[in-house]
Amino acid sequence: MSPQSGASTGVATGTSVATAGRRAGREATRTARDRLDAERVDFCQVFAASALDAEAVLAAVREVVDAETTVVGCSATGTFTEERTMDDGVAVALVTSDSFRFDAAMATGLSENVQGAVRDAVRALPDDVDYPYQSAIALHDGLSGIGERLALAIQRRLGPHVGFAGGAASDDYQMESTPVFCDDTVADDALALVLVSGEQRAVISMDHGHEPVSGPRVVTDVSGNVVRELDGRPAFEVWKDAVRDSIAERFDVSVDSLDPGSDELYMLLGAYEFGIDQGDAYKIRWPRASVAEEGALKFAVDIPEGTVLRVMYGSRADQIESAGRAAREAVELSDSDLAGGFVYDCACREFVLQDAFSEAVDAIDDGLSAPFAGFETYGELCMQMGQLSGFHNTSTVLFAFPE
Known part of the structure; x- marks a missing residue:
């Protein structure tokens, strides 16, 4: 699915099930770039199966996007786009936009000092961004066990008017290594934080079926x-x-x-x-x-x-319905058509859905009617304005861009 011609923001996705990390990263990103129909790529988010070499995946992604493209991502239990679900693949989403700006930073030592890691990441972000609206995307090591503290620390640093979404990196239930990616770096026990500044507000929604x-x-x-x-x-x-x-x-x-x-x-x-x-x-x-x-x-x-x-x-039917409901809420929250976005969906939902997981992804596609890439997390972040708690399990979280 390609972005509409003339839209100020466009999103395109690509996938690969290649078993070599470099090839998988290259194939998925080239597919997305061919679909983007734009000279410039401003932002890239990549989700890679934990069995793949993360450094090789990231290096291949960076070869295809522009030198100035902001790139983040993480290891994943399962990946998906609006077109397919994969147990061992790579999913990439690319964004080009005249109305959004993307700035990213990484911090390590997350499990030992949550506040310090968030402080370091936020300090590395620019503080002179002249846009009326800001939101954020946060990806973190899924084995750190600090999801709720992380959500509160991000809110304190960014302020109550900055909503954010994201997920905990996962590793197919091996509980061994769940790294995150930022630009050219892959790191465990880390946080990748993206400040999304825009002329309009990005849309964040969440639902679960329990x-x-x-x-x-x-x-x-x-x-x-x-x-x-x-x-x-x-x-x-x-x-x-x-x-x-x-x-x-x-x-x-x-x-x-x-x-x-x-x-x-x-x-x-x-x-x-x-x-x-x-x-x-x-x-x-x-x-x-x-x-x-x-x-x-x-x-x-x-x-x-x-x-x-x-x-x-939550039954299978309830889990499928809640995924579609989250997508429909995103559409309702937007003042214009959605260009596309990202989905952070809990790995635990696979326990209930099993071979029906793709039906939940189809429900998101039906509700959103725009390109998206996502992964199965070890926990979801969703902190909307006015909320006091932002870490979730077994939920579907969307972060979407108006055109």
Whole structure:
């Protein structure tokens, strides 16, 4: 799908399933550039399967785009565009624009000093950009476990009027290395931050397809991201009690017979996550592992003591509908037609959708009717103006450009 001729902003995408990193990066970027129908590429975002050589992918991308093009990206569990979904491919989106400006910076040492990393990244961005609207894109190491703290730190540095979106880099559930890319650099334990300044506001939307399947449960014993007790009982036992009947009915599995380290339990923890009640909505939190000897659950981010959680579930139909709903919301929020954009979609949704994941991508395509590239994250960032919390799990987040 090509941008409309004469539009001030255009987006085009390309993909490759080549098994060599350099070839995959080159093929995907050349396809996108041929479709862009523009002399200049202002911004590039690239998502590369974790099995590929990230340095080789990035080097090939940079050979195809302009020397001045701002490039960011990250490793990914799965990648997709409006045309296809891939388990092991590269997805690239290119942007050319007369109404948006893109400035990027990288900072490392994220897990040790979130505030310091965000400070360093923001300080490296220009402070004299003369545009009426600003927003941001943030990609970060998915193994750092600092998603919520990162969202709050970015908001403090950029201010409450700068909305932002993005995702945590992922590695096909290997939990070994989730680097991010910025210009010519690939780094672990890092943050890539893009300041998007425009004559009009970029559009950010988010949705998920989960509903509560349990009553409220209070976190009564926790250490960082390891929740030991809910309502004074072992957290893993509370989760099993809440999901036992549903898992038996939907999956024909006895949750009590599952090995704490099994792939099947890992999948079910991704399907039956927890939600934090925010009044008119729930924020999803992923218990990515059980700690059998403690009866605990290990989450992707820190969970404060006293947090009220509910076990959540969303069917395939609900997950597909929520993806389309996020796309339709983006269209409704824009004052003009959308040129295209980026999608940050949680890897956990694959546990529910499985071979229907492409149907969710199709729902985004139907709702957006514009080019997009995205990846399956280890957590999504979406902080819209006026919000106080910006890290999500099992959600679909869109960042889109009006023409």
